[in-house]
Amino acid sequence: MGSLLKTVQEVALEGGQVPEYFLYKDGHGGSRDVPFIDIPVVDVGLLATSSQELQKLNSALTNFGCFQAINHGMSVEYLNRLREITREFFQLPLEEKKKYLKQENDIEGYGNDNVYSDQQKGDWNDRLFLSLYPEQQRRLKLWPENPKAFRSIVHEYSEKIKSISEIILKAMARSLNLEENCFVEQYGERSKLNGRFTLYPKCPRPDLIVGSKPHGDASAITLLLQDQSIDGLQILKDNQWFKAPSIPEALLVNVGDQAEISSNGAFKSAIHKVLTNSERERISLAVFYVPELDKLVGPLEGLIDESRPKLYTTVKNYVNTYLQYYHQGKKAIEETKIQY
Numbered sequence: 001m002g003s004l005l006k007t008v009q010e011v012a013l014e015g016g017q018v019p020e021y022f023l024y025k026d027g028h029g030g031s032r033d034v035p036f037i038d039i040p041v042v043d044v045g046l047l048a049t050s051s052q053e054l055q056k057l058n059s060a061l062t063n064f065g066c067f068q069a070i071n072h073g074m075s076v077e078y079l080n081r082l083r084e085i086t087r088e089f090f091q092l093p094l095e096e097k098k099k100y101l102k103q104e105n106d107i108e109g110y111g112n113d114n115v116y117s118d119q120q121k122g123d124w125n126d127r128l129f130l131s132l133y134p135e136q137q138r139r140l141k142l143w144p145e146n147p148k149a150f151r152s153i154v155h156e157y158s159e160k161i162k163s164i165s166e167i168i169l170k171a172m173a174r175s176l177n178l179e180e181n182c183f184v185e186q187y188g189e190r191s192k193l194n195g196r197f198t199l200y201p202k203c204p205r206p207d208l209i210v211g212s213k214p215h216g217d218a219s220a221i222t223l224l225l226q227d228q229s230i231d232g233l234q235i236l237k238d239n240q241w242f243k244a245p246s247i248p249e250a251l252l253v254n255v256g257d258q259a260e261i262s263s264n265g266a267f268k269s270a271i272h273k274v275l276t277n278s279e280r281e282r283i284s285l286a287v288f289y290v291p292e293l294d295k296l297v298g299p300l301e302g303l304i305d306e307s308r309p310k311l312y313t314t315v316k317n318y319v320n321t322y323l324q325y326y327h328q329g330k331k332a333i334e335e336t337k338i339q340y
């Protein structure tokens, strides 16, 4: 077992028979033939002053588990530059990318899924996973020196995402009538940002192969920069799959399992998946806001009362728990729910 020996990009380039490891039974690649969903658009610049915008945020996170964040202080040209740099990294020769190869049983670096069992099915993507923040925790050896601007632009993006996520977490608290620092304090001053740059190569059998399996994120919140031209991301709402639109100037922000837990279920971790495409490759850049490892994350006091008891147990280092369950095909969030 261990890591896949080849990258998905290599498998895609070789052509021929796709390894069994990627193939689901008929139709399990998911259907493209589903409607788009109108995910609410929230103006981040208005969250501090407009109660209407705050209400919109609350309703989006309650009903969809996500929103499209606009007016966050980054121009579309800047976001396109990040998309470009992501694409450029994956276009480098394999030998160059392999300098940043993820070691077995590590999660940081360039690679794809660790293989834990014979039953496991592979996601059709390669990625570069990097710890972005706090700065002292960066493993610069795994940060590409090519494209040349990679390190500086990703450094700058980390700082921007740090401040945007704090604005959002504070607004989330206020939208629940809580003191604005409730979430950020629970997650800790040294909460982490992890970046996941992903490439979904062209896929020969989109009907049988999945880009990313259905999942909720293990983060508190995730800020996702989607490919500006290729769709593929789908969101589950009321037990139905919908296509998530990509808005060039927006970040798609979703609730992860840990904000569902802290909000005592007021906000729902958005279940999502990614389809594959035979025509064009797709990239994305997800940044996960993850609490400090030794912080206790549980339903906030102000959200527990007689009519709404504590619905989740308090967790610590949830990402670890999440991964253990994930590889057994189970959902960690389900295991944290308290049954009354």
Ligand SMILES: O=C(O)CCC(=O)C(=O)O
Pocket: 196, 198, 212, 217, 224, 226, 233, 272, 274, 283, 284, 285, 286
């Ligand atoms: O590629 C995407 O659009 C989504 C990626 C994702 O869900 C993840 O990295 O957790």
Ligand SMILES: [Fe+2]
Pocket: 215, 216, 217, 272
């Ligand atoms: Fe995700």
